Amino acid sequence: MKNSFITLIIFISLSINSQAFSQNLVTDFSKIPTEFKYKDQVFYKLPYAYNALEPYIDKETVMFHYDKHHKAYFTKYLDAIEGKNITDIEDVLKNISKYSDAIRNNAGGYYNHILYWQIMLPEGSNIPLGKLANEINKKFGSFENMKKQISDAAITKFGSGWAWLSVNKNGDLFISTTSNQDNPLMDIISENGNPILGLDVWEHAYYLKYQNKRKDYIENFWKLVNWDEIGKKYENLIKK
Numbered sequence: 001m002k003n004s005f006i007t008l009i010i011f012i013s014l015s016i017n018s019q020a021f022s023q024n025l026v027t028d029f030s031k032i033p034t035e036f037k038y039k040d041q042v043f044y045k046l047p048y049a050y051n052a053l054e055p056y057i058d059k060e061t062v063m064f065h066y067d068k069h070h071k072a073y074f075t076k077y078l079d080a081i082e083g084k085n086i087t088d089i090e091d092v093l094k095n096i097s098k099y100s101d102a103i104r105n106n107a108g109g110y111y112n113h114i115l116y117w118q119i120m121l122p123e124g125s126n127i128p129l130g131k132l133a134n135e136i137n138k139k140f141g142s143f144e145n146m147k148k149q150i151s152d153a154a155i156t157k158f159g160s161g162w163a164w165l166s167v168n169k170n171g172d173l174f175i176s177t178t179s180n181q182d183n184p185l186m187d188i189i190s191e192n193g194n195p196i197l198g199l200d201v202w203e204h205a206y207y208l209k210y211q212n213k214r215k216d217y218i219e220n221f222w223k224l225v226n227w228d229e230i231g232k233k234y235e236n237l238i239k240k
């Protein structure tokens with residue numbers, strides 16, 4: 001009886017390991033994900049490989065986050081706008097009060113994650129320069145103060161949501177948070193503006209590696225931030 005039980009445990013263990021092994025064989029984490037199309041629309045192409053953000057964000061998290069969560073927002077957004085004459089997602093977000101909850105959640109989810117992937121850099125973070133650096137110093141006293149304020153907002157955000165650095169209609173920087181997949185572009189959000197940095201604090205963004213330690217994930221997120229990209233977004237917005 002005892003021997004049968006041990007055999008059963010060994011069999012289950014081998015079976016689990018073999019499933020994990022085949023999953024790893026299926027996904028080549030060192031490659032940039034291949035193009036994905038749905039309803040003739042091309043899904044946002046991740047500009048780096050699944051393992052490019054290691055050790056701060058692990059390859060499995062990037063794979064699930066991009067291939068499952070982000071992709072699902074994309075396909076559900078396209079399903080939700082089927083038959084409607086919609087081409088520009090920013091227009092949709094800016095007028096989101098006129099649309100359904102399905103469009104609100106999935107347009108937000110699709111847009112927000114593009115920004116999140118764009119503002120991370122596999123080689124590691126750089127620092128703000130030029131006009132963005134001057135504005136950060138003027139508004140927040142220092143770069144470190146600004147990062148601390150965004151971190152505090154992200155750590156204390158209750159439940160699923162995002163922390164943002166955005167530019168308002170006067171060209172001023174501001175920090176805010178939103179719940180679920182809402183963002184500062186939406187006309188239903190009181191602190192309105194164009195986000196230039198988005199920090200995802202949904203558990204799917206960090207739970208595999210960090211479990212409940214959201215603070216550790218946020219501290220490591222700063223080691224990946226691409227301030228050149230954020231600076232370009234800032235300068236484009238203040239030109240308008």
Ligand SMILES: [Fe+2]
Binds near residue numbers: 113200204205
């Ligand atoms: Fe996410």
